[in-house]
Amino acid sequence: MYMNVAEHATVAALLRCCIRELPGQAFPAGPYTMVRVGGVWLRAKTGGGTALRITEPERLTGSAWEPLTSADLVDLVARELPGVNGEFAAQVAGSREVVERLLAARAQGKPPEDEWLASEQDLVFGHPFHPAPKAREAARGDWLAYAPEAYARFPLRLLAVREDLVVEEGDVSALDGIPADVPPGYRLLPAHPWQYELIRPPVDGDRLLDLGPAQHDVLPTSSVRTVYDPLLDKCLKFSLDVRITNCVRKNAWYELAGGVELSRRLTPVFAALTERFPGTRWLPEPGYRTADLGGELFEGLGVLVRCSPLGRCGPGVTPVLAGALALRDLGGDDPVAWWRSYVEVVALPVLEAFLTHGVVLEPHLQNVLVGLDAAGRPVQAVFRDLEGAKLVGHDLAGVREEVARAMTYTPEKGWDRVVYCLVVNHLAEIAASVDAPLDTLWGVAAEEIGAYGDSIGWPEPLARLMSGVPLPAKANLTVRWERRADRAATYVPVANPLVVA
Numbered sequence: 001m002y003m004n005v006a007e008h009a010t011v012a013a014l015l016r017c018c019i020r021e022l023p024g025q026a027f028p029a030g031p032y033t034m035v036r037v038g039g040v041w042l043r044a045k046t047g048g049g050t051a052l053r054i055t056e057p058e059r060l061t062g063s064a065w066e067p068l069t070s071a072d073l074v075d076l077v078a079r080e081l082p083g084v085n086g087e088f089a090a091q092v093a094g095s096r097e098v099v100e101r102l103l104a105a106r107a108q109g110k111p112p113e114d115e116w117l118a119s120e121q122d123l124v125f126g127h128p129f130h131p132a133p134k135a136r137e138a139a140r141g142d143w144l145a146y147a148p149e150a151y152a153r154f155p156l157r158l159l160a161v162r163e164d165l166v167v168e169e170g171d172v173s174a175l176d177g178i179p180a181d182v183p184p185g186y187r188l189l190p191a192h193p194w195q196y197e198l199i200r201p202p203v204d205g206d207r208l209l210d211l212g213p214a215q216h217d218v219l220p221t222s223s224v225r226t227v228y229d230p231l232l233d234k235c236l237k238f239s240l241d242v243r244i245t246n247c248v249r250k251n252a253w254y255e256l257a258g259g260v261e262l263s264r265r266l267t268p269v270f271a272a273l274t275e276r277f278p279g280t281r282w283l284p285e286p287g288y289r290t291a292d293l294g295g296e297l298f299e300g301l302g303v304l305v306r307c308s309p310l311g312r313c314g315p316g317v318t319p320v321l322a323g324a325l326a327l328r329d330l331g332g333d334d335p336v337a338w339w340r341s342y343v344e345v346v347a348l349p350v351l352e353a354f355l356t357h358g359v360v361l362e363p364h365l366q367n368v369l370v371g372l373d374a375a376g377r378p379v380q381a382v383f384r385d386l387e388g389a390k391l392v393g394h395d396l397a398g399v400r401e402e403v404a405r406a407m408t409y410t411p412e413k414g415w416d417r418v419v420y421c422l423v424v425n426h427l428a429e430i431a432a433s434v435d436a437p438l439d440t441l442w443g444v445a446a447e448e449i450g451a452y453g454d455s456i457g458w459p460e461p462l463a464r465l466m467s468g469v470p471l472p473a474k475a476n477l478t479v480r481w482e483r484r485a486d487r488a489a490t491y492v493p494v495a496n497p498l499v500v501a
C-alpha cells in the first residue's frame with residue numbers, strides 16, 4: 001500500500017518537473033496536461049489547472065493509454081535530456097524508497113504534541129517540483145533514525161574542544177546550557193549524531209574529546225539537519241554530509257560567519273518591518289561555535305544557534321510550517337478572506353524587505369512559519385534561515401571578503417530569488433490547497449500587492465512583476481541532471497498568475 005503511494009508521489013514529482021522544464025513540450029488539453037518526453041506522449045489529470053494536483057499519469061503506447069511508472073519516466077527523461085547521468089535513476093528510486101519507509105514508520109509512530117513541531121515533521125513527500133525530493137544520499141548511517149518525517153528523536157553527540165581551538169562568534173551561551181561533564185580547559189561542542197558517524201572526527205588525542213550521547217533528546221525539523229532542543233528552547237543548525245535535494249548540507253565557514261553578521265544587520269530591518277506589518281517575526285541566529293581542526297572539521301562540526309519560534313508569536317498564536325499547511329485543506333468557512341490575510345502577512349513584508357531595505361529573504365515553504373490564531377486564520381509570518389538571506393546595495397566595508405560575497409546579491413538576482421520563492425514556490429502551492437477557484441485567489445493576491453504598490457509609489461521591479469511578465473521557476477530536474485551546484489541553478493520562465501484586473 002505504501003509502495004503505491006510512494007510510486008505515485010515519485011511519478012507526479014518527476015512529471016511536474018517535465019511539464020515545467022521542457023519548453024514547448026507541455027500544454028493543457030481539457031482535464032489533462034499533455035507533455036512529450038523522450039519521444040513519447042504522456043498525460044495526467046491536473047485538477048483546477050495546476051500541476052500540483054496530478055492524478056492518473058499515463059503514457060501513449062501504440063493507440064492505448066497505459067499507466068506511467070516512475071521507472072518508465074526515468075528512461076524517457078534520460079532519452080530526452082542531453083548527455084548521460086549514471087546516478088539519476090538511483091536518486092529517483094532512492095527517493096521513492098524513502099517515502100515508502102517514512103509512511104510505514106509514521107503508521108507505527110506518534111507525532112510530537114506541539115503543533116509547530118508536528119508540522120516540521122509532516123513533509124513526507126517533499127518538494128513537489130524536484131525529481132528526487134526525498135533522496136538522502138550519505139556515505140553511511142541509518143537515515144531513518146534521524147528522519148523528522150518518521151517522528152525521530154535522538155540525543156546529540158557531545159564533544160569537548162580544547163579551549164585554544166574553539167572558534168565562535170556572537171552569542172553561543174545557549175550551548176553551554178547542555179548538561180555535560182566538560183573537563184577544565186575545554187568547551188562543549190554538540191554534534192549531530194549522524195554527522196558524527198559520517199565524518200568520524202579524531203577523538204583519540206587531547207584536542208577533541210568524545211563525551212558520549214547527551215542525556216536528553218532533540219527533535220529534527222523539516223530540513224533534517226536543524227534540530228529543536230526542548231531543554232534549551234533553541235534550534236541548532238548542524239552541518240550534515242548528506243545530499244538532500246540539491247546540496248550536501250554543509251555549513252561553509254563563511255556561511256557560519258554570515259549568519260551571525262546578518263543577524264546583527266537584520267535586527268533594525270525586522271524592527272522596521274514589524275512596525276509597518278505588525279504580524280512580522282523572524283528567527284535570529286545569534287552565534288556559532290566550531291573547532292579549529294582544519295577546513296573539513298571546521299565546517300563539518302560547526303553549529304549555528306537559532307532562536308526558537310515558540311514564544312515569539314505571543315499568546316493565542318500557533319506557528320505552523322508553511323510547507324505543512326500546503327498539504328492541508330485550507331481556508332475554513334471563508335477561504336477568500338483566509339487567503340487575503342495569508343498574502344498580507346506573508347507577501348507584503350517580503351516585498352517591503354527587498355524594495356525598502358535591500359534585503360532578500362528566502363521565503364520558500366520550508367523557511368516560513370505562519371502564525372495561526374485560535375480560529376486558524378493567518379495572523380503572523382515568521383521568517384527563518386539566514387543562509388539564503390542576502391543584502392542588495394549595502395555597505396559591507398569591514399566584513400571579510402568571502403563572507404561579504406556570500407551575503408550579497410545583485411538587484412536582478414535578488415529580485416528573481418524573491419519572486420521565485422514567494423510567488424512560484426510559496427504562494428502557488430498554498431493557493432492550490434485553498435478551497436476556492438485559483439483565478440479568484442490570484443485576483444485577491446494582486447489586489448493586496450497592488451494596494452501595497454500604491455502605498456510605496458510602484459518601484460520598478462514591483463511594477464514589472466504586476467505587469468504580467470513571466471516568472472522565474474527553479475529548474476530542479478536540469479540542476480540534478482547536469483549535477484550542478486545549487487548556486488549555479490538555472491531557472492525557466494513560467495506564467496505569471498498575478499495580473500492586475
Ligand SMILES: Nc1ncnc2c1ncn2[C@@H]1O[C@H](COP(=O)(O)OP(=O)(O)OP(=O)(O)O)[C@@H](O)[C@H]1O
Binds near residue numbers: 128226323429
Ligand atoms: N515548496 C517546498 N515544499 C517542500 N519542501 C521544500 C519546498 N521548498 C523547499 N523545500 C525543501 O526544504 C528543504 C530545506 O531547505 P533549505 O535549504 O532552506 O534548509 P536548510 O538551510 O538546510 O535548513 P534550515 O531551513 O533549517 O535553515 C530542502 O530539502 C528543500 O527541497
Ligand SMILES: [Mg+2]
Binds near residue numbers: 223366385
Ligand atoms: Mg531552510
